[in-house]
Amino acid sequence: MAEYLNKEEIRQWRSSLEKITLEEFARKLGKTIKEEKETYDIVDMVMKNQSGVTTSRIPQKSTKEAARENVLSVAKKSIELQEKLMEKASISLTYKKPLTEREQVVLGVFLDNRDKIVYARDLAKTLDLPTDYVYKYIKNLRTKIEQDFLENADKGGYRITL
Numbered sequence: 001m002a003e004y005l006n007k008e009e010i011r012q013w014r015s016s017l018e019k020i021t022l023e024e025f026a027r028k029l030g031k032t033i034k035e036e037k038e039t040y041d042i043v044d045m046v047m048k049n050q051s052g053v054t055t056s057r058i059p060q061k062s063t064k065e066a067a068r069e070n071v072l073s074v075a076k077k078s079i080e081l082q083e084k085l086m087e088k089a090s091i092s093l094t095y096k097k098p099l100t101e102r103e104q105v106v107l108g109v110f111l112d113n114r115d116k117i118v119y120a121r122d123l124a125k126t127l128d129l130p131t132d133y134v135y136k137y138i139k140n141l142r143t144k145i146e147q148d149f150l151e152n153a154d155k156g157g158y159r160i161t162l
Contacts, residue, residue, distance in 0.1 A: 119159040
C-alpha cells in the first residue's frame with residue numbers, strides 16, 4: 001500500500017530550495033500524492049463533471065471556454081432563483097451582486113420566517129455547517145443586497161425588517 005504525503009511533508013517541499021515538482025518530491029520520499037481532493041471552487045466542480053472524453057472530429061471548445069460557459073449558466077440559474085425568491089416573498093430587493101446558493105438558502109430561511117427571530121444555530125443546521133461559518137453568509141447578504149433588510153434581534157439572532 002502506497003503511503004501518501006502528509007501536510008508536514010508538503011510544507012517541507014514548499015520551503016525547500018530545490019526546484020522540483022511535488023510529484024518528484026513524493027517519488028524521492030517513496031510516497032504518492034492523494035489525487036482526489038474535495039473542492040468547492042465552481043470551476044473545479046464544473047471541470048470535474050466534464051471529464052468525459054469525446055472522439056468526434058468536430059472541433060471542441062477549449063476547457064476554459066467550456067468552463068466559462070458553464071459558470072455563466074450557473075450564474076443565470078442563480079439570478080433566476082433570486083427572482084423566484086422575491087416573487088415568493090412579495091418583496092422587492094435590489095442586488096448589488098448575485099447571491100451564491102448558500103446565500104440564497106439563508107435569504108430563503110429569513111423570508112420564510114419573517115415574523116420570527118432566526119438564530120445562527122438554526123441557519124447552521126439548515127446549511128449543515130458549524131455556527132461560526134453562518135455569520136459570513138449573513139454579512140455577505142447585507143453587502144450584496146441594496147436595502148437594509150436585516151436587523152439584529154434583542155435576544156440574539158436576526159429578523160427581517162421589510
